Amino acid sequence: xxxxxxxxxxxAVVILFLLSIVTFLLFFGMPRDPALLMCGKTCNPTSLANxxxxxGLDKSIPEQYWIFLHxxxxxxxxxxxxxCPAPCFGYSYHTNDQVWATMMDRLPTxxxxxxxxxxxxLFVGLGTGMLAAWKRGTLLDKTVxxxxxxxxxxxxxxLGPLALAALVYxxxxxxxxxxxxxxxxxxxxxxxxIIPWVVLSTIFASQYTRMARSSMIEQLQxxxxxxxxxxxxxxxxxxxxxxxxxxxxxxxxxFGIDLGALLGGAIITExxxxxxxxxxxxxxxxxxxxxxxxxxxxxxxASMILLFNILVDACYAFIDPRVRLS
Numbered sequence: 001x002x003x004x005x006x007x008x009x010x011x012a013v014v015i016l017f018l019l020s021i022v023t024f025l026l027f028f029g030m031p032r033d034p035a036l037l038m039c040g041k042t043c044n045p046t047s048l049a050n051x052x053x054x055x056g057l058d059k060s061i062p063e064q065y066w067i068f069l070h071x072x073x074x075x076x077x078x079x080x081x082x083x084c085p086a087p088c089f090g091y092s093y094h095t096n097d098q099v100w101a102t103m104m105d106r107l108p109t110x111x112x113x114x115x116x117x118x119x120x121x122l123f124v125g126l127g128t129g130m131l132a133a134w135k136r137g138t139l140l141d142k143t144v145x146x147x148x149x150x151x152x153x154x155x156x157x158x159l160g161p162l163a164l165a166a167l168v169y170x171x172x173x174x175x176x177x178x179x180x181x182x183x184x185x186x187x188x189x190x191x192x193x194i195i196p197w198v199v200l201s202t203i204f205a206s207q208y209t210r211m212a213r214s215s216m217i218e219q220l221q222x223x224x225x226x227x228x229x230x231x232x233x234x235x236x237x238x239x240x241x242x243x244x245x246x247x248x249x250x251x252x253x254x255f256g257i258d259l260g261a262l263l264g265g266a267i268i269t270e271x272x273x274x275x276x277x278x279x280x281x282x283x284x285x286x287x288x289x290x291x292x293x294x295x296x297x298x299x300x301x302a303s304m305i306l307l308f309n310i311l312v313d314a315c316y317a318f319i320d321p322r323v324r325l326s
Contacts, residue, residue, distance in 0.1 A: 012306040027291045090292035099296040109179040110277035114262040121201035129212025151206040160272035177273040196273045215247035256312030264301025
């Protein structure tokens with residue numbers, strides 16, 4: 001297991017390295033010069049050249065990338081804004097704030113949105129999927145399956161405005177969604193995120209419903225499940241003791257990918273409800289051609305996806321003994 005984890009971690013480092021190179025090259029392929037955004041309306045060639053020098057944009061691309069890697073691993077005290085401890089992504093071109101501090105300031109919003117929605121869509125999705133598999137072929141099964149397919153065809157940018165119009169602007173049941181610090185007031189934190197949680201979890205719950213149902217039905221056809229039933233074990237015991245555990249493998253795989261991606265930023269959800277999270281920060285970094293901020297968000301998001309992929313692979317051994325033995 002240790003050798004496996006070391007291989008996966010080294011592979012993740014290589015992927016992050018290649019991703020940073022691709023992002024660097026794509027940035028310099030963009031038609032806009034970030035220095036022009038900082039130069040202002042009274043920009044002149046001298047001011048523009050000075051900004052290029054301050055930002056390091058007058059150096060070659062390989063040299064800039066090498067400086068970026070050095071600062072990321074070891075930190076730097078050569079910035080005009082002040083020292084930048086590792087992991088140092090530099091300072092934002094647009095706001096002049098430290099990139100890592102900006103991301104950590106936005107992370108609680110994304111973390112709250114992701115974890116709250118994950119609890120909802122896992123509970124609802126797995127519950128309805130298992131129920132549909134238990135009642136396979138009945139009206140309940142057909143209703144759940146058809147409903148999940150209809151809901152999964154919808155998108156957040158469609159459900160989000162509808163939820164805001166119905167629950168906030170017309171009925172005034174809820175206040176407009178907003179992130180509030182959990183430590184300051186848990187109640188306002190909870191009420192401010194109810195609508196984003198419900199909308200985000202609705203899309204994912206429908207997918208997990210169909211996945212849980214199909215996975216459970218497949219497990220019920222396995223030889224060890226049929227053998228357990230032939231030995232006289234009750235249907236309920238076999239369902240929850242044998243089939244349910246085996247059906248978790250594909251669900252855990254997809255959940256790890258989804259959770260990592262959401263922690264990297266739920267872009268559409270955050271923009272729809274005006275939540276200042278990492279997803280919205282990623283869009284802002286592209287809008288303002290902010291290379292340090294763009295690199296920071298991209299590498300952080302990719303790190304979350306890779307991290308949860310590694311954790312999912314490690315969890316296989318605990319979920320399925322066949323994986324552990326192999």
